[in-house]
Amino acid sequence: MGEFHEDEIPCLNFDLEEEGWKGMVSKVRDACETYGCLFVMYDITPKDLHEEMLVALKNLFDLPEETKQKHISSKPYSSYQGKCPIVPLSESFGLYDAAQLPDATQAFTNLMWPQGNPVLCETLRSMRLKMLELNFLILKMILESFGVEKQYDTLVENMTSHSRLMKYRVPPPTPSNNETVTDIGLLPHTDKSSLSILLQNEVQGLQVLSKQGTWIQVKVPEGCFVAIVGDVLKAWSNGRLQAARHRVVMSGEKERYSCGLFTLPKEETVIEVPNELVDKDHPLLYKPFNYGEYFSYFVSNTRDDALEIFASA
Numbered sequence: 001m002g003e004f005h006e007d008e009i010p011c012l013n014f015d016l017e018e019e020g021w022k023g024m025v026s027k028v029r030d031a032c033e034t035y036g037c038l039f040v041m042y043d044i045t046p047k048d049l050h051e052e053m054l055v056a057l058k059n060l061f062d063l064p065e066e067t068k069q070k071h072i073s074s075k076p077y078s079s080y081q082g083k084c085p086i087v088p089l090s091e092s093f094g095l096y097d098a099a100q101l102p103d104a105t106q107a108f109t110n111l112m113w114p115q116g117n118p119v120l121c122e123t124l125r126s127m128r129l130k131m132l133e134l135n136f137l138i139l140k141m142i143l144e145s146f147g148v149e150k151q152y153d154t155l156v157e158n159m160t161s162h163s164r165l166m167k168y169r170v171p172p173p174t175p176s177n178n179e180t181v182t183d184i185g186l187l188p189h190t191d192k193s194s195l196s197i198l199l200q201n202e203v204q205g206l207q208v209l210s211k212q213g214t215w216i217q218v219k220v221p222e223g224c225f226v227a228i229v230g231d232v233l234k235a236w237s238n239g240r241l242q243a244a245r246h247r248v249v250m251s252g253e254k255e256r257y258s259c260g261l262f263t264l265p266k267e268e269t270v271i272e273v274p275n276e277l278v279d280k281d282h283p284l285l286y287k288p289f290n291y292g293e294y295f296s297y298f299v300s301n302t303r304d305d306a307l308e309i310f311a312s313a
Contacts, residue, residue: 003092007093009208011221014137021231026136029145032229036244037208039224040138040197045130050223053127054119054201057257059090063112070111071092076299078162085207089171089250091187095163130161131197131225131261137159138227139195139263140268146237148274161261162193168205168256169246179209185256192298193228194260198226200258209245218246231294231307232265235286238277247251267292286312 010031012024013278030039035182061068068091071080079202082091095108105128120297136156143149155222185205206218220226234243250256265271272288288305298306 006047007120009035009037009218011041011224012039013043014079014134015041015043025141025145028141032142032233032241034242035208036229039221039223039248040134040280041221042130042134045127045131045225047223049123049127049130050199050258053199053259054257056123057165057167057201057259059120060093060112060165063255067112073107074079076295077164087184087187089183090111090230090248091167091169093165095146095161097162108234125258127267128161128261131199131259132161132263133259134227135197135263136226137196138197140239142233142241146240146274146277148276151274158266159194159263160266161263164260164262166256166258166260168203168250168258170253170255171250179294183200183250185250188247188304189274190234190243190245190304191262191293192226192306193230194232194236195263196226196228196230197261198228199260201256203227203252203254203256205248205250205256207249207310209224209247215247215249215250230262230264230293232271235289235307236273236284238273239285240277240282244261264295265291287313 010027012027014024019218028038038310065082066141068082070091073079073096075094077094078094080091080093082151084090095104097104102112105121105125108126109117120246139155140149140152143152143155171183189211200220204217207215207222208218210216212277227242228244228246231242231243248256269287269291271291271294272283273286278284281298286307294307297310303309
């Protein structure tokens with residue numbers, strides 16, 4: 001495929017009564033193969049919940065720094081991160097398996113608000129569950145598109161999830177001297193998950209790398225989720241699906257808030273290309289590999305080509 005622009009990334013309305021299941025399956029597969037991402041209008045998620053989630057994010061990040069720093073985890077990317085010199089505009093919380101563990105959200109909100117914050121707690125829990133529901137729906141469509149839907153139940157059983165709550169500050173004004181000012185909110189990367197679902201406020205900033213190496217400014221339609229293919233699905237699909245390389249670049253005078261729900265295999269899970277996806281036109285690209293070992297390799301090396309180095313056949 002040639003160069004693409006952000007307005008070519010499809011925006012799909014998951015109204016299956018209108019579109020039909022098979023038609024939507026085909027469109028999702030095409031978007032994941034061509035762009036590695038798509039926009040999704042998912043009306044099952046109430047508009048009020050979107051708005052409540054964005055209010056919750058602002059209230060969370062408005063807490064004192066010493067309160068936010070109490071959120072600590074032994075798992076990589078699962079603690080509070082802020083004031084990083086590499087990405088000074090970004091701060092975030094990681095919540096491991098919070099969508100599936102009913103007590104995890106309560107424990108997090110109690111840590112941030114010892115006096116309790118039941119409304120915010122319920123908003124976080126409800127949004128994560130809706131995003132997980134959408135994540136699994138798209139995964140089911142992808143497996144069916146390849147004719148391996150019989151693997152869906154096993155895939156879900158071997159999945160866990162990771163949530164991220166993110167804030168990107170307004171970049172500083174351009175200096176009059178030669179001082180360097182960064183507007184990078186999130187460094188270029190591919191997700192190490194199977195599939196990511198993102199929700200953001202009205203402030204744009206997401207960019208996706210085209211196959212020609214050009215960064216495309218993505219304009220996420222209002223009320224839409226963004227679904228992004230990660231390294232795991234790229235490997236599992238024998239390279240047929242693209243893992244979209246993306247970043248966040250800030251501009252303007254408004255802060256950007258977003259949250260993400262990432263499905264990923266449990267540490268002991270072996271990622272293996274189904275036999276149905278290997279033929280003379282699609283030779284095996286990735287050998288079977290343990291996900292936990294791959295993720296540890298990435299954390300230790302943070303290489304852009306971690307998947308290729310670790311798992312190429």
